[in-house]
Amino acid sequence: MAKNILITGANGQLGNELQVLFSQYQDFIFFATDVDTLNLCNKKEITDFIEQNEIHYIVNCAAYTAVDKAEDEMELCYKINRDAVRNLAEAAQGKAKIIHISTDYVFDGKATVPYKETDTTHPQSVYGKSKEEGEIVLLEQAPESIIIRTAWLYSLFGNNFVKTMIRLGKERTSLNVVNDQMGTPTYAADLAKAILDIIVFSENTQILASGIYHYSNAGITTWFGFTEKIFQLSNIKNCQLNPIPTSEYPTKAARPAYSVLDKTKIKETFPVAVPEWENSLEKMLLKL
Numbered sequence: 001m002a003k004n005i006l007i008t009g010a011n012g013q014l015g016n017e018l019q020v021l022f023s024q025y026q027d028f029i030f031f032a033t034d035v036d037t038l039n040l041c042n043k044k045e046i047t048d049f050i051e052q053n054e055i056h057y058i059v060n061c062a063a064y065t066a067v068d069k070a071e072d073e074m075e076l077c078y079k080i081n082r083d084a085v086r087n088l089a090e091a092a093q094g095k096a097k098i099i100h101i102s103t104d105y106v107f108d109g110k111a112t113v114p115y116k117e118t119d120t121t122h123p124q125s126v127y128g129k130s131k132e133e134g135e136i137v138l139l140e141q142a143p144e145s146i147i148i149r150t151a152w153l154y155s156l157f158g159n160n161f162v163k164t165m166i167r168l169g170k171e172r173t174s175l176n177v178v179n180d181q182m183g184t185p186t187y188a189a190d191l192a193k194a195i196l197d198i199i200v201f202s203e204n205t206q207i208l209a210s211g212i213y214h215y216s217n218a219g220i221t222t223w224f225g226f227t228e229k230i231f232q233l234s235n236i237k238n239c240q241l242n243p244i245p246t247s248e249y250p251t252k253a254a255r256p257a258y259s260v261l262d263k264t265k266i267k268e269t270f271p272v273a274v275p276e277w278e279n280s281l282e283k284m285l286l287k288l
């Protein structure tokens with residue numbers, strides 16, 4: 001019997017990339033929802049939806065992701081990133097398994113080697129704290145869940161760093177970009193495929209290896225390095241790129257200076273691909 005998968009926040013970057021893949025995963029029936037069709041702040045709505053549609057898996061892509069705005073909209077941010085996750089966990093209990101997405105911003109960025117799942121979290125922003133609390137309530141309410149922390153997501157959909165840099169590169173003659181925050185860009189299409197491959201593997205083995213996992217593309221760069229590559233691959237030549245320190249680009253929310261994620265655990269547990277970030281960027285730009 002085909003298994004039913006609910007995608008929440010399906011109109012976001014990751015949700016849309018999952019939708020692109022639906023036709024390649026014919027063994028599943030997908031239910032793509034967003035706040036207008038399934039508001040995660042309403043527990044009854046979720047409970048009814050799971051029951052009526054006999055949902056087996058939930059991929060929670062819904063989130064409050066406006067990192068700087070969150071500093072002023074703390075209540076709303078917690079409502080979506082923590083309280084809605086609790087709603088989902090309670091509604092899913094005994095019925096559906098949850099795959100939830102979290103972030104590298106749960107770390108303080110003081111590390112010098114890639115973060116492992118067991119490293120201590122210490123978020124520096126409202127967004128990071130709300131996501132950390134989302135992880136905690138999920139593992140309390142539904143310990144059989146999977147949490148995937150990812151980083152620096154971009155996709156064909158919505159607004160993201162890649163699209164913004166291409167626009168600015170065409171509009172401006174010079175651009176300053178931060179060169180002292182290290183991380184790994186992640187093409188949301190790669191993460192979407194990894195999530196669905198984890199579900200396929202779990203179905204085949206009848207084991208959902210619960211817990212926290214790290215997933216991003218492979219490699220390390222800075223926002224400046226990322227932009228250089230975007231410009232090179234997009235043939236943007238008339239905009240001078242200048243590397244600057246974070247201190248010259250103040251933002252409302254603090255970002256970790258280093259947030260490279262160690263992907264060993266996810267690669268050893270599941271048959272997922274972790275492509276190099278440059279290769280995935282090239283693929284995305286060809287489609288853009």
Ligand SMILES: NC(=O)c1ccc[n+]([C@@H]2O[C@H](COP(=O)([O-])OP(=O)(O)OC[C@H]3O[C@@H](n4cnc5c(N)ncnc54)[C@H](OP(=O)(O)O)[C@@H]3O)[C@@H](O)[C@H]2O)c1
Pocket residue numbers: 008009010011012013014015034035036038039040041060061062063064065080084101102103104131149150151152153154158
């Ligand atoms: N973007 C990144 O760089 C990044 C990095 C690391 C981790 N992550 C995590 O990865 C996941 C996916 O991120 P993303 O970039 O795809 O996010 P996104 O593009 O902002 O999408 C989130 C979606 O959730 C929806 N949503 C908000 N409140 C909701 C509610 N109450 N009920 C149902 N849906 C609701 C949003 O709708 P509205 O747009 O109408 O609010 C939006 O469509 C998130 O958990 C995020 O924290 C993202």
